[in-house]
Amino acid sequence: MRVTATVNGLIRQADDVWEGESLLYMLRERLGLPGSKNACEQGECGSCTVYLDGAPVCACLVAAGQAEGRSVVTVEGLGSADDLHPVQQAFLRAGAVQCGFCTPGLIVAAHDLLSRIPMPTDLQIREALAGNLCRCTGYVKILDAVRLAAGEMNGDRE
Numbered sequence: 001m002r003v004t005a006t007v008n009g010l011i012r013q014a015d016d017v018w019e020g021e022s023l024l025y026m027l028r029e030r031l032g033l034p035g036s037k038n039a040c041e042q043g044e045c046g047s048c049t050v051y052l053d054g055a056p057v058c059a060c061l062v063a064a065g066q067a068e069g070r071s072v073v074t075v076e077g078l079g080s081a082d083d084l085h086p087v088q089q090a091f092l093r094a095g096a097v098q099c100g101f102c103t104p105g106l107i108v109a110a111h112d113l114l115s116r117i118p119m120p121t122d123l124q125i126r127e128a129l130a131g132n133l134c135r136c137t138g139y140v141k142i143l144d145a146v147r148l149a150a151g152e153m154n155g156d157r158e
């Protein structure tokens with residue numbers, strides 16, 4: 001089947017999508033957007049987190065067909081290599097990226113948190129990121145990154 005959706009602001013079509021295909025597969029393999037990662041394919045790790053109609057979802061658990069006519073935003077849609085989003089910049093500056101497999105999902109989850117709660121407490125950050133697993137960093141630098149991004153986005157520039 002053909003799936004047509006608005007992806008990162010552009011109308012995109014994916015052909016030959018099979019019924020059981022995930023949105024994650026469609027994004028990565030058919031639309032050339034490899035930012036969202038496939039670490040578990042079971043909804044356990046959050047590395048595939050994208051926005052679907054403005055709500056963060058695990059793209060590995062969403063059927064590609066469910067995206068028909070809807071809006072999808074991936075980590076690639078939050079900023080570009082030349083113009084990183086403050087959340088993306090903060091992850092780099094805080095050293096919150098090691099292997100990077102968890103990073104796209106964490107960035108989308110942090111972006112969503114800061115859009116709802118501009119200056120979250122540590123508890124709110126931990127709760128918001130509870131579904132995103134990282135095997136490498138120990139989370140300390142990830143929390144630092146979210147605090148840094150919150151400060152940057154609220155005019156607390158260093």
Ligand code: FES
Pocket residue numbers: 037038039040041042043044045046047048049058059060061
């Ligand atoms: S790959 Fe989707 S939650 Fe792990």
Ligand code: FES
Pocket residue numbers: 096097098099100101102103133134135136137
């Ligand atoms: S940086 Fe490797 S899993 Fe998080």
